[in-house]
Amino acid sequence: MLGVLRREHVSVADAAVLRPLAAGSLALGLASVVLTAGFALLWGAADIPPQTVGLILLEHIGFPIEADWPERWGAIVWQVRLPRVLLAGLVGATLAYSGTTYQGIFRNPLAEPYLLGVAAGAGLGATLIIISPLAYSFGPLSAVPPAAFAGAIVAVAITYLLARVGPVVPVTTLILSGVAVGSIAGAAISYLMLTNGDRALPVLSWLLGGFNSASWPRVWLLLPYTAIAALVIFPFARTLNVLQLNEEQARQLGVNVEAVKLTLLVAASLATAAAVAVSGIIGFVGLVVPHVTRLLWGADHRRLLPLSALLGASFLILADLVARTASPPTEIPVGIITALIGAPFFLYLLRRQRRSALYA
Amino acid sequence: MLSVRDLWAGYPGRSVLRGIDLAVAEGEVVALIGPNGCGKTTLIRAITGVIRPERGEVRLAGEDTRSLSTRERARRAAVVPQAASLPAGFSVLEQVLLGRTPHIGLLGSAGADDLAATRRAMLATDCWSLAERPVEELSGGERQRVVLARALAQEPRVLLLDEPTSHLDLGHQVRIFQLAIRLGRQNGMAVLAAVHDLTLASLFADRIALMEDGRIALAGTPEEVLRPELIERIYGMPVVVLRHPTTGRPVVLPDGASRNGGTPASLGETLRVE
Structure with missing residues (x-):
């Protein structure tokens, strides 16, 4: 089923099982990111010839090229399109590998990176800033990412502390307190939107998520969080496989379950909080991309984590491309696109593989 | 190999084990019997460190478990549970390889040694031919053989069986039990097997420990313990x-x-x- 070992007699030398991340699938994932990023850089409201886009990029990374294009084009490619593509890719990768991590820890197909209140907390933080006078004093959006980040961290911390029973944090209580914290923050957001009708639209557009305010500072804001979280989480891939047994059996196999859970949840939540802070609440990616990856490449986290990150990156770059080019000059919120193209594809895979072992 | 002295343990607000004394020697098979709720599974949990002892001590291969890390404990004691979870989407070989976890560590990856140990355990339990099968296709008896192989791949000094055959038919019950005990003996492990079936206990164990209400009421040969009035x-x-x-x-x-x-x-x- 996993394409690991096909022959009747398995030789110990043929240890594909030890190196599950095949070069082929990794190359495929990388190629899809490069391809979608390339498309997204070439495509846009301004009609810039493809070779000029390439020359602009080369000039900016230091090649001695004579700039014979309008200055405006240079700014569009380097200050608008490139950070936007990079940000969409980073957010997509972050949501996808965080979702994989959450699903691995909770052993629940409905787990996603917003499960513990990250999204609702970030939403409340952002809403408070957008409706406050501060929004004007700092410029309408610059104060939003830090406020959203702080809101997300506070919400997850409250969820975690509420769920703790002595030294352990049972998974079910964690999910339920996440739901409770999320509802409280959601109620507060709705109330604030209703009582500040003139600001309801900017709040709503932030909540729906998107990359129309993408910029280099936002890329640099997200990058360290997602890079560090990935460096923490990815080495735990094999341990996440062990956690697919129940927690008692994982402990009897020598895994310090509570410590692993805490480490991975903190890392994934920080990365998700940073992603939400710079892009708003983009649904669907963190829930479905891990499932799609699992349906395509199997349940082994040593494959799932890197491949879901690559798939998430290319998926969100593509979705954002559609979001900004489908009906110019208005942009469709990217969350609508992710659901609109993601859900049918997911359903198709699910039906095609419904006899598959993964969801037995 | 396994020694338990004056062990008290249980769950918040409720002590289930109330002063357990028990020893299992290298190559010895001890059956743990007793009515539902007497604490057999709790004892296995306390030995493997899933619950913390309130009082008393557990020694695995001479070491007090309180001074052992989770990982060191798992290298000394392995469990074959009643209903082991075999996560979907992994082949039998990958499942058994998970048994090598305490030898690999949190962040390491499996090597040729681990694969060799896995292969030995699978050959011994006759599931090498199932290596590439997905677990969903296995029968109940095959599943328990895979779980036994996983525990053996752990290369423990103490093998703990927690009613591993109670949901199987008579033939599989006897075969799995016999297999576990033979392999435990051959490899010089101490085997402690919680069983409901008193006949299985009598036929395969060197000694029987009869539990009652969190204590060992009597431990001895089958003849000594299986007395009608007791x-x-x-x-x-x-x-x-x-x-x-x-x-x-x-x-x-x-x-x-x-x-x-x-x-x-x-x-x-x-x-x-x-």
Whole structure:
């Protein structure tokens, strides 16, 4: 089923099982990111010839090229399109590998990176800033990412502390307190939107998520969080496989379950909080991309984590491309696109593989 | 190899184990019997560190478990649980390889040694031919062999069986039990097996430890422990003890014709009278 070992007699030398991340699938994932990023850089409201886009990029990374294009084009490619593509890719990768991590820890197909209140907390933080006078004093959006980040961290911390029973944090209580914290923050957001009708639209557009305010500072804001979280989480891939047994059996196999859970949840939540802070609440990616990856490449986290990150990156770059080019000059919120193209594809895979072992 | 001294343990607000003393030597097989709720599974949990002892000590291969890390403990003791989870989407070989976890560590990856140990465990339990099969296709007996292989791949000094065969048919019950015990003996492990079936306990164990209400009521040879008046008192049911015709071991049967119950025949008579 996993394409690991096909022959009747398995030789110990043929240890594909030890190196599950095949070069082929990794190359495929990388190629899809490069391809979608390339498309997204070439495509846009301004009609810039493809070779000029390439020359602009080369000039900016230091090649001695004579700039014979309008200055405006240079700014569009380097200050608008490139950070936007990079940000969409980073957010997509972050949501996808965080979702994989959450699903691995909770052993629940409905787990996603917003499960513990990250999204609702970030939403409340952002809403408070957008409706406050501060929004004007700092410029309408610059104060939003830090406020959203702080809101997300506070919400997850409250969820975690509420769920703790002595030294352990049972998974079910964690999910339920996440739901409770999320509802409280959601109620507060709705109330604030209703009582500040003139600001309801900017709040709503932030909540729906998107990359129309993408910029280099936002890329640099997200990058360290997602890079560090990935460096923490990815080495735990094999341990996440062990956690697919129940927690008692994982402990009897020598895994310090509570410590692993805490480490991975903190890392994934920080990365998700940073992603939400710079892009708003983009649904669907963190829930479905891990499932799609699992349906395509199997349940082994040593494959799932890197491949879901690559798939998430290319998926969100593509979705954002559609979001900004489908009906110019208005942009469709990217969350609508992710659901609109993601859900049918997911359903198709699910039906095609419904006899598959993964969801037995 | 395994020694438990004055062990108290349980769950918040409720001590289940109340002063357990028990020792299992290298190559010895001890069956743990007792009615539901007497603490057999809790004892296995306390030995493997899933719950923390309140008092007393557990020693695995001479080391006090309190001074061992989770990982070191898992290298000394492995469990074959009653209903082991075999996560979907992994082949049998990958499942058994998970047994190498305590030898690999949190962040490491499996190497050729681990694969060799996995292969040995799978050959010994006759599931090497299942290596590439997805677990969803396995029968109940095959699943338990895979779980046994996983525990053996752990290369423990102490093998703990927690009712590993209670949901299998008679043939598989006996075969899996026999296999686990033979492999445990061959590899010089101490085997502690919680079982419900008193006949299995009698036929395969060197000694039997009878638990009652969080304590060991009596430990000894099957002949010493499986006495009708003792079983009757602890299980609350009248029994007769017979000799197995070929092995001579004691066999416990419910005494159906007694005052407490009613045989189908006597039930029939009652109905006829009415």
